[in-house]
Amino acid sequence: FCYCLAFYGISYNLVTYLTGVLGQSNVAAARNVSTWQATCFLMPLGGAVVADSYCGRYRTMVVSCFIGVAGMLTTAFSAYLPLLVENGVSFRGLTSSNMVSVQEFVLFLGLYMIAVGLGGLRPCLMSFGADQFDDGDPSERVTKGSFFNWFQRTRGSPLTRVCQVVVAAVRKCGVELPADSSLLYDMPEDDLAMKGVERIAHTTDLRFFDKAAIVVASDKDVEAAAVPVPRSPWRLCVVTQVEELKILVRMLPLWATVVFFYAVSVQISSTFVEQGRAMNATVGSVHVPPASMSTFDILTIILLVPLYDRVFVPAARRLTGREKGISELQRIGAGLTMPVLAMAAAALLETVRLRAAKAAGLAPCSTSVLWQAPQYVLVGVGEVLTTIGQLDFFYGQAPAAMKTVCTALALLAVAAGGYLSSVLLTAVQWATTTGGAPGWIPDDLNEGHLDRFFWMMSGLGCLNLIAFASCAMRYKSRKGC
Numbered sequence: 001f002c003y004c005l006a007f008y009g010i011s012y013n014l015v016t017y018l019t020g021v022l023g024q025s026n027v028a029a030a031r032n033v034s035t036w037q038a039t040c041f042l043m044p045l046g047g048a049v050v051a052d053s054y055c056g057r058y059r060t061m062v063v064s065c066f067i068g069v070a071g072m073l074t075t076a077f078s079a080y081l082p083l084l085v086e087n088g089v090s091f092r093g094l095t096s097s098n099m100v101s102v103q104e105f106v107l108f109l110g111l112y113m114i115a116v117g118l119g120g121l122r123p124c125l126m127s128f129g130a131d132q133f134d135d136g137d138p139s140e141r142v143t144k145g146s147f148f149n150w151f152q153r154t155r156g157s158p159l160t161r162v163c164q165v166v167v168a169a170v171r172k173c174g175v176e177l178p179a180d181s182s183l184l185y186d187m188p189e190d191d192l193a194m195k196g197v198e199r200i201a202h203t204t205d206l207r208f209f210d211k212a213a214i215v216v217a218s219d220k221d222v223e224a225a226a227v228p229v230p231r232s233p234w235r236l237c238v239v240t241q242v243e244e245l246k247i248l249v250r251m252l253p254l255w256a257t258v259v260f261f262y263a264v265s266v267q268i269s270s271t272f273v274e275q276g277r278a279m280n281a282t283v284g285s286v287h288v289p290p291a292s293m294s295t296f297d298i299l300t301i302i303l304l305v306p307l308y309d310r311v312f313v314p315a316a317r318r319l320t321g322r323e324k325g326i327s328e329l330q331r332i333g334a335g336l337t338m339p340v341l342a343m344a345a346a347a348l349l350e351t352v353r354l355r356a357a358k359a360a361g362l363a364p365c366s367t368s369v370l371w372q373a374p375q376y377v378l379v380g381v382g383e384v385l386t387t388i389g390q391l392d393f394f395y396g397q398a399p400a401a402m403k404t405v406c407t408a409l410a411l412l413a414v415a416a417g418g419y420l421s422s423v424l425l426t427a428v429q430w431a432t433t434t435g436g437a438p439g440w441i442p443d444d445l446n447e448g449h450l451d452r453f454f455w456m457m458s459g460l461g462c463l464n465l466i467a468f469a470s471c472a473m474r475y476k477s478r479k480g481c
Contacts, residue, residue, distance in 0.1 A: 003065065003068065003069075003117075003121065006072055007040075007114065007118065008294075010072070010075060010111075010114070011033070011036075011037060011269050012268070012269050012273070012291040012292075012294045013289075013291045014029075014032075014033050014036070014111075014269065015029045015030060015033050015273045015274060015291075016273060016277070016289075016290070016291055017079075018033070019274075019277075021103075022100055022103060022104060022107075023100065025443050026274050026442065026443050026445070027425055027426075027429045027441050029270070029274075030270035030271055030274065030421075030425055031425050033269055033270045034266050034270055034418045034419070034421040034422040034425065035419065035422045036108075036112070036115065036418075037266055037269065037418045038266075038414070038415045038416070038417070038418025038419040038422070039112065039115045039415065039418075040114065040115040040118045040119075040415070040418075041118075041262075041411045041412065041413075041414035041415035041418065042115075042119075042411075042412060042415035042416075043115050043116055043118060043119025043120075044118065044119050044120075044122045044123040044411040045119075045123075045409070045411070045412050046119055047060060047064060047119035047120035047121070047122070047123055047124065048123040050120065051120070051124045052402070052403075053160075057124040057125075058124075058128070060120045061120060061121050061124045061125060061128070063120060064116070064118070064119065064121045064124075065117060065120075065121060066117075067113055067117040067120075068113065068114050068116070068118060069117070070117075071109075071110045071111065071112070071113025071114035071115075071116070071117055072110065072114060073110070074106060074109055074110030075106075075107060075110030075111055075114065076110075077106060077110070078103050078104075078106035078107035078110060079103075079107075081094070081099065081102065081103055081106065082099060082103070085099070122411055123411060131403070152400065152403070161233075161241055161244060161245075162244065162245050164212075164233040164234050164237055164241070165209055165212045165237050165241055165242050165244075165245045166209075166212075166245070167234050168211070168213075168233070168235055168236060168237050169208060169209050169210075169212040171235060172211040172212070172214055172216065173208075173211065175211055175214050175216060177207060177211060177214065181202045181210075183215070184202065184210060184213040184214065184215075184239050184242075185214070185236055185237070185238055186213070186238050186239045186240070187238055199240050200239070200240045200243035200244065200247075200399060201243070202239050202243065203243060203246060203476070205246070205250075205476065206246045206249055206250075209242050209245055209246060209249075210242060212236070212237040212241075212242050213236070213238065213239050213241075213242050215236065240399075243399075244399045244402060247397060247398070247399060248402075248406075248409075250475060250476060251394065251397060251406075251409070253474075253475075254329070254332075254393075254471050254475060255394075255409060255412075255413055257464055257467050257468035257471055258332065258336070258386065258390050258413045258468075259413050259416040259417045259420060260336075260339065260420070260460065260461060260464040261335065261336055261338075261339050261382060261386050261413075261417065261464075262413060262416070262418065262420075262421075263417040263418070263420040263421040263424065264339035264343060264379065264417075264457060264461065265339075265379055265382070265383065265414075265417070266417060266421045267343075267346075267421070267457075268294055268297060268376065268379060269291075269294070270421070271441070271450065271453070271454075272293070272294075272372065272375065272376070273290050273291050273293075274445065274450075275346065275349075275350060275353070275372065275445065275450060276290025276291075276293055276369045276372055278353065278357070278365060278446065279365055279367050279368065279371075279372070280364065280365055280366055280367060280368050280369060281369045283368065283369075283370060288369055288370070290369060293369060293372050293373070295376075296372075296373045296376035296377050296380065297377070297380040297383070298380070300376070300377045300380025300381060300384070301380050301383055301384055304380070304381060304384045305384060305388075308384060312325060313325040328389050328390070328392050328396065329389075329393065329472045329475065329477075331385050331386075331388075331389035331392075332385065332386050332389040332390055332393065332468070332472075333465070333468055333469060333472060334385050335381075335382045335383075335384070335385030335386030335387075335389060336382070336386060336461070336464065336465050336468055337382075337465060338378050338379065338381050338382025338385070338386070339382060339457070339458075339461040339464075340458050340461035340462055340465065341458075342375045342378035342382065343375075343455070343457040343458035343461060344454070344455070344458045345374045345375040345378060346372075346451075346454040347452075347454035347455045347458060348451075349367075349372065349375065350450050350451035350454060351451045352367060352371075353365060353367045354449075354451065357446045358446070387410075390410050391410045393410075394406040394409050394410045397477070428440055428441065428453055428456070432449075440452050440453045441453060
């Protein structure tokens with residue numbers, strides 16, 4: 001809780017610090033925030049591999065926390081540098097002329113240390129907590145009332161297992177698949193190598209990968225040798241290992257459609273804040289920092305999670321007969337409508353703000369920053385539906401040996417969304433500033449058209465929703481998701 005409080009305290013105010021203190025342009029600041037936040041959600045993939053393969057979840061979380069806290073201290077130190085110099089503390093090579101450059105270096109060093117810390121904490125904490133509950137016990141499944149130390153045994157790198165299937169299948173690409181799937185390689189129930197491993201039944205789609213489990217003459221020669229030679233998983237894989245890869249491949253199209261949601265949600269800490277800075281932030285006698293408008297997003301999540309769990313799910317359960325009320329894919333699909341609405345709300349507000357600013361001339365903008373609340377609320381609704389839904393989906397569909405990696409896959413969607421946002425901002429800046437035009441997102445938003453950027457994102461959200469619906473209808477679920 002404290003770690004997340006510190007992380008979001010930094011992220012929501014970062015664009016203001018980059019533009020107001022370090023003098024970066026609106027586009028550069030928004031791009032830097034998006035890229036950093038994307039990296040924060042990319043690192044969990046590496047942390048998940050370390051946890052699942054080598055260190056275990058608990059040790060990975062502890063070490064990562066220390067790295068992340070050191071990064072937060074480094075980030076804070078970057079803001080203190082000018083104060084230290086003003087008070088007579090000297091640093092070798094640091095002068096007033098290169099102060100901003102040094103500050104930027106120290107700042108981004110600290111920020112990316114935080115990203116490394118989050119890499120080990122985020123996937124491990126969620127899967128570590130989920131592992132505490134016995135899905136076979138109805139009372140535990142419903143109440144989820146325990147967070148004690150019950151581990152899964154690490155079984156080697158899950159990504160290595162995936163690569164082994166690909167390599168073995170490519171090596172046998174010219175081999176004919178047997179008509180009888182029972183001829184594919186598998187190990188007996190009492191084999192020590194399969195002890196504690198969840199066996200997955202063979203499926204008939206994505207048949208190319210089945211070639212990794214074909215037993216050819218060279219494999220039989222190894223088994224018949226006078227001196228036993230261990231089976232090379234880079235040449236011959238068991239059916240369960242092949243099916244693990246198939247599960248990941250089936251999830252990838254759905255994963256890709258979820259990415260756009262996070263390209264929108266990252267606007268909370270970039271273009272939404274920049275929009276708020278161009279509005280009237282005084283409410284009565286109180287000044288409302290634009291970054292604090294993200295409170296509406298957080299409050300929406302806090303209020304909706306218990307309402308969803310205690311009100312919506314029981315009501316939907318009576319109608320559908322499903323334990324969770326609706327499926328994870330239905331929940332994600334509902335969440336993906338929210339970026340469309342949030343961007344449309346932001347675009348309409350920006351249109352009103354621009355008109356008010358032009359009418360006011362040199363006077364301060366009269367449009368209240370509180371009008372941003374609906375777009376923050378809509379993003380919050382989307383996070384309750386999409387973020388929680390996709391975490392539940394990826395964890396539920398994952399094989400036992402890949403739970404943490406598949407949890408990190410959900411976080412990887414957030415990372416990809418951040419990078420997508422950076423690409424879109426760069427493309428918009430390039431396309432709209434040709435011929436000396438100020439572009440859609442200039443430093444003075446009154447000279448630009450941020451509303452067009454928001455409308456563009458809303459339109460892309462519609463196309464993304466159609467793509468998701470198409471992929472969801474074709475998806476072959478493991479457990480009725």
